Amino acid sequence: MQLSALVQKLQPSATIAAAALAKELKSTGVKVYEFTLGEPDFTTPEHICNAAKEAMDAGHTHYTAATGIVELKQAIADSYRTEYGVNYTPQQVTVSNGAKHSIHNVLTALCGPGDEVIIPTPYWVSYSALVELTGATPVLVPTTEESGFCLSGEQFAAAITPKTKLLMLNNPCNPTGAAYPVETLQEIARIAVEKDVPVLSDEIYEKLIYPGSEFRCFASFGEDVKQRTIIVSGVSKAYAMTGWRIGWTLAPQDVTAAMAKLQSQETSNPCSISQYAAIAALTGPQESVETMRQEFEKRREYVLGRLRAIPGVTFAEPGGAFYAFFNVSSYFGQTTPGGVTFHNSSEFCTALLNEAHVALVTGDAFGAPGYVRLSFATSMDILEAGLDRLENFLKSAT
Ligand code: PMP
Ligand code: GLU
Numbered sequence: 001m002q003l004s005a006l007v008q009k010l011q012p013s014a015t016i017a018a019a020a021l022a023k024e025l026k027s028t029g030v031k032v033y034e035f036t037l038g039e040p041d042f043t044t045p046e047h048i049c050n051a052a053k054e055a056m057d058a059g060h061t062h063y064t065a066a067t068g069i070v071e072l073k074q075a076i077a078d079s080y081r082t083e084y085g086v087n088y089t090p091q092q093v094t095v096s097n098g099a100k101h102s103i104h105n106v107l108t109a110l111c112g113p114g115d116e117v118i119i120p121t122p123y124w125v126s127y128s129a130l131v132e133l134t135g136a137t138p139v140l141v142p143t144t145e146e147s148g149f150c151l152s153g154e155q156f157a158a159a160i161t162p163k164t165k166l167l168m169l170n171n172p173c174n175p176t177g178a179a180y181p182v183e184t185l186q187e188i189a190r191i192a193v194e195k196d197v198p199v200l201s202d203e204i205y206e207k208l209i210y211p212g213s214e215f216r217c218f219a220s221f222g223e224d225v226k227q228r229t230i231i232v233s234g235v236s237k238a239y240a241m242t243g244w245r246i247g248w249t250l251a252p253q254d255v256t257a258a259m260a261k262l263q264s265q266e267t268s269n270p271c272s273i274s275q276y277a278a279i280a281a282l283t284g285p286q287e288s289v290e291t292m293r294q295e296f297e298k299r300r301e302y303v304l305g306r307l308r309a310i311p312g313v314t315f316a317e318p319g320g321a322f323y324a325f326f327n328v329s330s331y332f333g334q335t336t337p338g339g340v341t342f343h344n345s346s347e348f349c350t351a352l353l354n355e356a357h358v359a360l361v362t363g364d365a366f367g368a369p370g371y372v373r374l375s376f377a378t379s380m381d382i383l384e385a386g387l388d389r390l391e392n393f394l395k396s397a398t
Contacts, residue, residue, distance in 0.1 A: 052244075230251040
């Protein structure tokens with residue numbers, strides 16, 4: 001069959017593809033050290049699972065309102081009020097099938113052919129793909145390791161044209177872990193208001209912040225900023241709930257109404273049982289969030305220590321999320337013991353997987369040639385063994 005032009009251009013998600021490759025190798029009986037997917041290795045806290053079981057027992061197994069049940073939307077609105085001091089009504093909340101779906105909704109509601117969407121690079125793989133699916137053009141603005149991979153106000157202002165529809169900001173950032181300094185966010189917010197550019201603020205890693213960094217919700221910089229902000233977040237990362245598929249947006253009423261229309265035609269509603277689980281996540285005990293964060297913090301320290309000890313590897317310290325994003329380009333042109341010469345990050349990742357059985361994601365997928373991403377959302381044992389193997393692989397290349 002003749003596929004649509006848009007889909008023919010679409011690449012599969014590189015993070016999911018990298019994980020699939022690792023699994024394929026694993027299925028042949030090889031022990032693979034897997035650092036691809038950004039997915040907490042913890043099980044979903046028990047009280048959240050219990051709430052889902054109770055929801056099933058209570059018969060909450062039918063369609064819900066398209067944008068989610070009002071109790072969940074209220075719980076989401078309440079959490080932003082208490083945690084960040086920003087006031088949204090439940091009517092401004094749209095619950096979707098994961099934050100990825102939320103992003104797709106926002107882009108479909110706002111963007112189309114002829115529009116430009118500013119995306120600081122390195123960016124999460126799906127950003128540019130989802131922009132292109134609307135027919136709009138991603139405008140990639142490179143940030144550097146030296147700037148901690150943060151977009152500056154100056155860079156933002158310089159990228160704005162009459163066609164600019166949106167800025168996509170990801171704080172803390174996947175893949176770099178960059179946690180924006182408050183002053184930089186304020187400057188970006190000031191420019192967004194001055195130039196009247198809406199901002200999609202993807203804050204899904206908001207709860208995974210490490211010492212020395214601070215999280216601020218983008219909508220908290222004032223009413224004029226909030227009017228131009230669409231917050232995206234969800235339960236996947238903070239509550240180890242990737243499989244439950246619950247994400248959300250908080251947005252001005254007109255954007256919310258547009259997304260509600262879309263979602264009612266596309267999916268009817270997010271999973272009813274998962275919605276009840278998400279209420280328990282937001283309103284129940286929060287200790288597990290901090291316990292998991294502390295575990296990620298330990299792993300982060302360990303991983304950064306190991307990377308610092310490898311000659312020629314450079315990185316900006318991640319202030320949030322659970323990724324180490326490091327530059328291996330000083331090794332390009334070298335040859336592995338298996339006789340493979342790698343010239344870029346993608347070739348490097350392929351050789352590393354085939355010869356050392358360590359799975360990383362190439363920086364090429366994030367618009368950052370020369371870099372690779374390691375997700376440390378995995379156990380200490382695997383991190384230790386995987387980093388030994390990575391180090392030996394680099395040592396043995398000549
Ligand atoms: N935004 C970012 C930056 C992410 O890393 C992810 C990871 N999956 C998502 C959004 C989507 O999360 P989910 O669809 O699992 O809620
Ligand atoms: N966001 C995660 C990652 O970057 C999960 C995979 C995906 O949705 O792309 O690995």
